[in-house]
Amino acid sequence: METAPVTVPVLLPLALPAPYDYLVPDGARVEPGQFVVVPLGPVHYIAAVWRRPEGEEPPKIARKKLREIVEILDDVPKLPTVSLDFADWVSNYTLTSPGMVLRMMMSARSAFEPPAPRYGVRLSGPPPERMTPARARVLEAAKNGLSWVKSSLAEAAGVSPSVIDGLVDAGTLVAEPLPDWHAMPLDLARKRATLNPEQTEAATELLKHTGGGFAVSLLDGVTGSGKTEVYFEAIAQCLERGQQALVLLPEIALTGQFLARCEERFGARPAEWHSGVSPSMRGRVWRAVAENKAKLVAGARSALFLPFPDLGLIVVDEEHDQAYKQEDRVAYQARDMAVVRGHLGHCPVVLSSATPSIESLVNADQGRYRHIRLGTRYKAASLPAIQTVDMRKNPPERRHWLSPVLIEEMAATLERGEQVLLFLNRRGYAPVTLCRKCGFRFECPNCSAWLVEHRFRHRLECHHCGKFMPIPHECPSCGAEESLVACGPGVERIAEEVAEHFPEARRVLLSSDLTPSISELRETLREIEEREVDIIIGTQLVAKGHHFPGLALVGVVDADLGLAQGDPRAAERTFQLLSQVTGRAGRDAIKGRGLIQTYMPEHPVIAALVAGDRDTFLDREIAARRDAGLPPFGRLAAILVTAGSREAAEAYAREVARAAPEAEKIQVLGPAEAPLSVIRGRYRFRLLVKATREADLQTYLRVWLAQAPKAKGDIRLTVDIDPYSFL
Incomplete structure (x- = not known):
């Protein structure tokens, strides 16, 4: 009698509705979170073994109809259980496929490949014969005698990599192999900044709520009040417990100053995670996080999806910032998802800002968050x-x-x-360029937006699709020369x-x-x-x-x-x-x-x-938000319909609207043409769903979209829970 095949659900990093079942090779054993290579059609994908919903039995499928796992990637750290929980939660909340959330968790391709050898530089020889200010800054940064990644040393010294190369050629710096993950050890005994009485009181209060277990603290301090030094105390407490800490920053530009302050406080820089990090370094950071070697990470919103096995603190700096909202593919608000990640992982969360969001302030007023204030600037x-x-x-x-x-x-x-x-x-030189003879305005051929003049780069550019053209010498409509003028x-x-x-x-x-x-x-x-x-x-x-x-x-x-x-x-x-x-x-x-x-x-x-x-x-x-039933006192969801023609987009949006079920606490507005009616050649119509706070908005949307007509041809429908853009 043939034994039942051993199968496991495998989630592929694709926009698929659910995991697929694959046959486990004879004698092999795999666990949820483990990475494997599986076939889908003629293509092999790296994917993750997932879990079945509680109580669900494996499907009864004949062995000959099953496809087998091609390879088990034993050398790649597996996703911790909390990452699987987080992926499922984000998928259910945002109404996106779990595979797209997994794709964000796998965004470092080189993490799944054998690491390439790396070389660093270390101060070794005498000073160069020709000393420049740039070289002096490099020597000052490298005087600790530790090995540096060349790009990190260049950044720390504020110089170009060519300056480092010159010092290597001069024999002042020596190149040497680096281990797979290279990070200077954190010095937790290092002398901290002197806190003033208000900061000391705030730090004491914060540490009460960041000592372990889930809690959210809103650190609300005026600009220049020293919020960073206060939450550094919570980071130090987390690191002393041997756990990992994550600091989210809204912009890459902020990480430079933050890294320098971390180095001053902890004697070393944290691991970085943002779009400016090279692909190879992203892979190393991903592995270092998964292996619990990177203890302190500073990064953009996507760092929230790194596979932390022992995350003990999340800090969201400038928590009010709009950059925490992602609108493409998986639409999520990183500040809110940080709170969810903290809850799932039983770790505290600190939200820091001089101008907190209304959502966070209301949560603090209602007792969900601890509200810690700093009302005066540092050093008086x-x-x-x-x-x-x-x-x-x-x-x-x-x-x-x-x-x-x-x-x-x-x-x-x-x-x-x-x-x-x-x-x-x-941005740019002027938002509109027109002809003073005939009134012609330069409009983007792909979007319902004017081309912005960038005089320093001698071109007109669309800030929505990236289309650009050289600034012409004559009007393309009437042919008049020297007639183009910048407006605004x-x-x-x-x-x-x-x-x-x-x-x-x-x-x-x-x-x-x-x-x-x-x-x-x-x-x-x-x-x-x-x-x-x-x-x-x-x-x-x-x-x-x-x-x-x-x-x-x-x-x-x-x-x-x-x-x-x-x-x-x-x-x-x-x-x-x-x-x-x-x-x-x-x-x-x-x-x-x-x-x-x-x-x-x-x-x-x-x-x-x-x-x-x-x-x-x-x-x-x-009060105005409360009276209007708008967030955080109500809930919103946006549905965006796009198509290659205006007629197709509008017709389908109206069909979707007609399919909306009646609901006492939910209102559907629209469809209406979007304020930016065309982007990248696609016409856009929007519907807005407004619900009370207690309404089950996700279930309503699932039922509605399941019974709505399916999009055909080039028509696309996307859902944005808690929208931040209304364009």
Whole structure:
């Protein structure tokens, strides 16, 4: 009698609805979380052995109909049980296939390949005959005598890798093999920063709730209050227990300063995880995390999906930041998923911000989170004085964008030897370019958006699909020469105006599209910190938690830019952004000041910033959300229908809407054409689902979409639970 075949469910990193069953090779044994190679059609995939739902029996399938596991990857660390739990939870909550969540957990391809040999450099020989400032910084960074990865040493010293190569050629640095995972040991006995009484009290309170077991603490402190040093105490406590700690950061630009502060506090840098890390290093970090060798990890939102076997603390820095929301493939909010990961893994979570999200504040008010406040700046530094510049009364010169009031204050600040920051949250030179003869405007051929002029790169570019073209010499519509004019300002245009007013000042422009590499961005930030720059002009990149000791004045060029949006979070986001950017000023001994150019000084957001009255503004926003049943007092889900033709997208969206079941606590709005009606050549229609807090939104959506007509041809339907973008 033939014995029943031994099968296991295997989850492939593909958009499939469930795991598939595969035959286990004779004599082999596999466990959930183990990586294997399996066939699907003619292709072999690396996949993960999964678990059957509790009580479910293996399917009775004849052996000849089963396909067998090709290879068991015994040398690859398996996913811990909590990672399987987390993947299933995220899949169920976001209504995406579990395979796509697994794909995020397997995002380091080189982790599944034999590691290639690595070489590092170590200080060994005499100083070079020719010494430069860059070489001196390398020698200072390498003086501990430990081996460094070349790229890490270059970054730590703020130099290019060629400087390292030159020192190797000179015999000052010697190259030597490195182990598979190379990290300097953390020094937990290292002297910590001296905390002031308020910080000490906050740290004591925080440690009560991060000593083990799940708890969420909201660390709410004004800009420059020393929140990082406070949660460093919780990290030290976690590491002393021998567990792993994860710090999530919203932007790659932040990791440079954070790594340096970690090194100062713990004697070594944490492992990094973000898009700027090389593929080979991502594989090594992935393995080091899975093998419990990487004890401290700093990374972007995707670091949450690393296979931590013993995670003892999660810190979400700048927890309010919109960058924590991922909108493509698996749509998730990393701050919220960090809380879920902490709950599943029984580990504490710290949410840190100077401008906490309304969701986190309401959770704290309702007792779900512990609320820990820091109300004063470190070393008794004062908060910047904020004033408005009413652009109706103090307009700039024609075809200029800086008010005389702001220019005068900039001149006085520079005269004192202090730094100035100008903020405008708009990349490029101008948002629109048109022909003054015929009125023609350059529109993206793939999107319902204007092409943005990037004069420094001599091209027009779409910020949605990436389409670009050289700036022409004549109008493509009427053929007129020298007729094209830029309308409105971007940061490049502001930089041009600053150069006109202050030609002798040392200037730098910080914008994501003008920064070619992370190392160059971090070098620019170092130059600002060391006062090698007088005027910084930047987009929201400059608002992200940087510490610029010499910065005295922040000028907001257009404070009204984020307020005119059909977005329930527009006022909250604008308040957070302007609070953060003005909070860069006066963080050390220098007295700080913020000047906000606006045509609406009476707007509640602007008035609250000037008055320094955050609580009144937030109370008003919270009350408005409560009255409207919007998050966090209600729930939202967005359904986006896209197609190659407008007619197909609209017709299918209406069919989907008609299939929506009646529900007492759930309302379906739309479909309506999206504000950005075309992106990358695809037409877009949106439906918004609004539900009460207690409604089972996921079950409702599953039932609805199961009975809705299936999308055909090039029509696509995507679901975003808890949407953050309404474009």
